């Protein structure tokens with residue numbers, strides 16, 4: 001079999017990535033992600049290997065470049081995947097090298113799976129990052145309860161009712177790189193709901209979160225979910241759940257949390273029939289080549305995106 005590389009291939013190739021990564025890895029890439037990443041980042045490459053002369057997928061990798069004023073670009077790598085029948089032939093590794101040739105001496109980040117994290121560190125220098133893993137923490141909707149959250153200190157608003165400058169200023173306390181466009185494009189996703197929580201004592205924003213419907217799985221994902229404290233997080237999640245259309249028709253709700261933030265588990269347990277209903281499994285590690293960009297883990301209940309974001 002002969003192969004060829006296609007960069008930014010037609011949508012039909014991306015559809016195969018969505019299909020195969022869901023089937024063999026249980027990933028939740030959405031059909032809309034191709035357009036989102038292509039337009040929200042400053043530059044985006046979808047590298048694919050196909051069977052020569054066809055658009056039949058063999059392997060994939062996505063590379064995004066994110067520029068901010070007065071700083072060097074940050075590259076991120078996602079969707080690193082090879083069809084099972086073509087594994088072990090170095091096809092994927094060569095694709096990775098192509099992406100790293102573009103990255104050059106710039107900083108790059110990725111979220112390494114349990115089986116690949118050490119290899120990325122030793123072979124391609126992704127050896128900087130936090131000491132902890134990120135977990136996937138979930139609750140089945142059949143085990144969900146909606147308790148009365150009596151708290152007069154915190155109130156939520158829909159993101160579109162909030163001054164974008166204030167929201168962006170809050171986001172800079174979570175992610176030191178300005179990502180106004182990247183986040184605003186997410187807030188505009190179909191099948192998603194974004195709310196911002198305020199502390200009435202100070203009149204300040206103390207968190208925000210998006211709940212996204214993963215259409216292919218009929219499940220919900222908190223991506224992102226940030227709050228300055230657990231009480232604000234409870235009000236935020238309660239309001240999001242109460243307002244999410246057809247909440248009970250979904251299968252589950254999941255968070256991608258830094259393992260060190262145990263408040264994520266406490267938050268989910270507040271909405272669970274029993275504490276044991278909350279499941280949490282090791283999922284990925286945030287890794288950088290040149291410089292680890294830190295974030296306030298105690299406020300991060302779920303990161304924005306496990307393909308092209310580190311917080």
Ligand SMILES: CC(C)(COP(=O)(O)OP(=O)(O)OC[C@H]1O[C@@H](n2cnc3c(N)ncnc32)[C@H](O)[C@@H]1OP(=O)(O)O)[C@@H](O)C(=O)NCCC(=O)NCCS
Pocket residue numbers: 025080081082083086087088089090091092093094096111112113116119120123124
């Ligand atoms: C990860 C994956 C794309 C690698 O493809 P592959 O065909 O298995 O590996 P290759 O033949 O290209 O690479 C040869 C060797 O280099 C390793 N390798 C591949 N890409 C690498 C990289 N970017 N960094 C370090 N090592 C790498 C492979 O693991 C393999 O190691 P082994 O000989 O110990 O098994 C493939 O296994 C896969 O699709 N896995 C499931 C999805 C997944 O986990 N993706 C990674 C998410 S972070």
